[in-house]
Amino acid sequence: MTYINLPSDQQAAITNVDEAVLRSAVRKCLDEERMGPIQGLGLGDCGPYVGNKLHGFQRAIAEYSKAKAHAKRERTRQDALYAGNDLIHAVQQMKERFETERKEGELFFIDDQIRPPFHLSKRLSVPVSFRWRASSSADWKHGHLTFVYDFSPQPSYTLPLPKRKPSAAQAARDLEDSLYREWERLKAQALFSMREFFRDGGDGDAVPEVFAVRPSPHGGGLNNFSCNFWQAERPAL
Incomplete structure (x- = not known):
């Protein structure tokens, strides 16, 4: 398990996703009420964060495709639209993270x-x-x-x-x-x-x-500052 570095296979998958192609595929999924247009983009290889958003979009599309009544179709389409935007945003975030890691990796x-x-x-x-x-x-x-x-x-x-x-x-x-x-x-x-x-x-x-390592002065073990070796010990509040 990694904590702060993206695995190389996720780096490659994230890099290979074209945002314009992804946006177009999300729209087609909504229009066609199926996940076919988005398959083949390698989103499942982009890590758990993108994977969770992908599954959320898949569930939303499934609910939309099953809806019959007009009101329910309107609601489930909006849900699918939000889920699709969440998926696009997740890919954007991972691309930004990869770029940050790449630049930091030079130093x-x-x-x-x-x-x-x-x-x-x-x-x-x-x-x-x-x-x-x-x-x-x-x-x-x-x-x-x-x-x-x-x-x-x-x-x-x-x-x-x-x-x-x-x-x-x-x-x-x-x-x-x-x-x-x-x-x-x-x-x-x-x-x-x-x-x-x-x-x-x-x-x-x-x-x-x-x-x-300095445990929290308030009990409960570690806190966000316990491992900050460059800081003087923080006084108890």
Whole structure:
């Protein structure tokens, strides 16, 4: 799973979609009340965001084609029109994201293909590798930052209490699941923070090798600032 980088197959699919052709195909789908005109554009390969909008458009067209009464046909056509516009907008957004990543990739790249360790403990860590350079003509430099976080699982007060105490094996499985979910959150926050640092013009030479992640002072574990290694610790509000 990727977090901040579009996979190469999605990049190719997004690039290959012609917006003018897509708009024309959406109109034909509405006129013909079927999805045939839009097939073959490779929208299903453009990633989950576009895929969800494509499925929404497909459902809307199906509802429109089944409608018989005049009022329902008017309503379902409008729904299909909105869904088609949402699909076009989603493709535009992904094209913009791809272009942003392409331009940023000339100056920095953060590897988001990070596998969880075979065994997780309450001291969680996420190693992030990256490269950067001052200009597109400069040589690449490579760096590595490990985010370390001491996780303290908190009981959930929103779930009903179990009727009996879980076995030691079940408790161990529950802890492992909790650690894995928190590790995934840590990875996401680490990657987002690293990207923000470089987007704001950060110098890779200033990145430390290890950073002790700061949990939220209000409890609840990680927040949006926990992995911002370049910022001084924020005071409690």
